[in-house]
Amino acid sequence: MIFREVEDRDLISKARKGDVEAYNLLVSRWERRVFNYLLRLTNGRREDAQDLSQDVFLKAYQNLGKLDDPAKFAGWLFRIAHNEAYSMLRKNRPDDAEITFDPVTADASLGSGGRMFPVELSLAVQRALERLNPDQREAVLLKVYQGFKFEEMAEILEIPVSTVKSRLYTALDLLKTTLTPLSTR
């Protein structure tokens, strides 16, 4: 990670001077993470996530000069991604289906003998995440999947650290009740 941070700094510096190839290399390093983050925010809509990813990287390129500290590129990039995703979701709000909670399938922790096979685990995780509200789900995505610290998440989401912790802790409590087998509850 340290090696990559130094490399990213060089690429950012070159991209700022108009080196498009350097920027393309930077994009190739980050596009998968950004795409997957946006994919979860858009409830699995791949084309929306793809379109948003392109918008994010275009906006990032146009605003590279405003990035004060290249070491904070990851958080800065994800803040752009967060803002773009929420702009799109607000525009599409009338078309978005409400997340409904189906009590029959809610308890996804049971497998045969309490063990879960990988396909079932994947479904269970998806259902568990769908039970969270969008803010809680995003907190989990940024912390567990993207590995950001509380302070970085606060910058990305533009909220206090205490709010980040509150959302994340509530999300973990909900996920525990959904995912852990009955014997360990």
Next chain:
Amino acid sequence: MACQAIDIKAYALNEVSPAERNEAELHLKTCAECREEFVRLEFVQSALMTGLREEEPPRRIAFVSDKVFEPTWWQRFWASGSRVGFAGAGLLSTAILVHAFTRPPTIIQQAPPVPAAAVAQVSEQEIQKRIDAAVLKAVARIESKQDLNVQQVLAAAEKKYDMERQALALVVDQNQLLQMENRKMYVQSAGLVKQ
């Protein structure tokens, strides 16, 4: 539920200072509730990481050169390696001009003869300086090209590794599905035998 002596969630999420980590580890040795809570939190994180695999974007994103984004000719020149030589030449020219306009008038008299050896030495020094500057410039250009090549090769290798890893994950998934089917058949056949 865990006791409130430590922030067990912060500890499980690796958001504690070294001192807080020591305190938490000591506490976990004596508190069964917190230990249980910690195990649950670890399980949840592990399940989340295992249950949701990263997907490849459907299409790669790449930008092409566009005049809107290109720097002006001045920005390109100033960012290039020759700016050092340009700056030096600029300073020298300025110094010459300033000296030419500000020097006091001189009385014309026969100038003392300049030794031939001194003239030859100055010329040789100037020539050597120019050669050194040109060599430095060429070396810097080659090194920056090599760096770019290395970066491109590394990026290509990373992409290839990612694709291979995904292919392997797919094979593992399929294998596990087959195992699941086998178990189902075993259970069904066990049911038939009992009858």
